[in-house]
Amino acid sequence: MATRGTAGAAAGGARERLVAAAYELFSTRGVQATGIDAIIARSGVARQSMYRHFASKQDLVLAFLERREAKHIPVARLGATDDCGFSPFSRDVKPQHGSPDFARDVAMQKISARLEGARLASAELGV
Numbered sequence: 001m002a003t004r005g006t007a008g009a010a011a012g013g014a015r016e017r018l019v020a021a022a023y024e025l026f027s028t029r030g031v032q033a034t035g036i037d038a039i040i041a042r043s044g045v046a047r048q049s050m051y052r053h054f055a056s057k058q059d060l061v062l063a064f065l066e067r068r069e070a071k072h073i074p075v076a077r078l079g080a081t082d083d084c085g086f087s088p089f090s091r092d093v094k095p096q097h098g099s100p101d102f103a104r105d106v107a108m109q110k111i112s113a114r115l116e117g118a119r120l121a122s123a124e125l126g127v
Contacts, residue, residue, distance in 0.1 A: 015053045017043040019063045026064050031125045036060075061125070 021043035025034040036057055040050055054060045 014043075014045045014049045018045050018050055018053060018060065019067060022060050022064050023067050026061070026125075027068075031061055031064075065121075065125075 018039060021039050022034070025038055025042060029038075036047075036050065039060065040047055043050075054063065
């Protein structure tokens with residue numbers, strides 16, 4: 001009989017195996033070409049356990065994207081800036097450029113680039 005700690009560890013292991021299998025299959029076959037059955041077979045996790053961790057394939061795709069992003073963003077950059085590219089550790093001094101809103105202009109360019117990148121990734125992944 002499993003103890004509470006063992007059951008929790010097994011549940012975490014099942015989720016990890018599902019994400020690892022999805023990462024491998026989505027990366028090699030593509031998201032649309034990979035079905036839930038293939039992920040379940042590769043992970044060795046029961047279908048019921050899969051749906052306990054992920055309500056849908058879309059939830060598994062999100063876990064895949066989070067894992068992929070974590071693998072490709074240098075650790076030194078994680079948490080160093082907010083979405084606009086400003087460092088919380090530096091002084092908020094506007095540079096002497098032509099526009100009084102230079103910092104905001106740069107932030108909007110970065111946000112636009114991030115949105116475009118997400119659109120391109122979505123089209124590439126078919127999600």
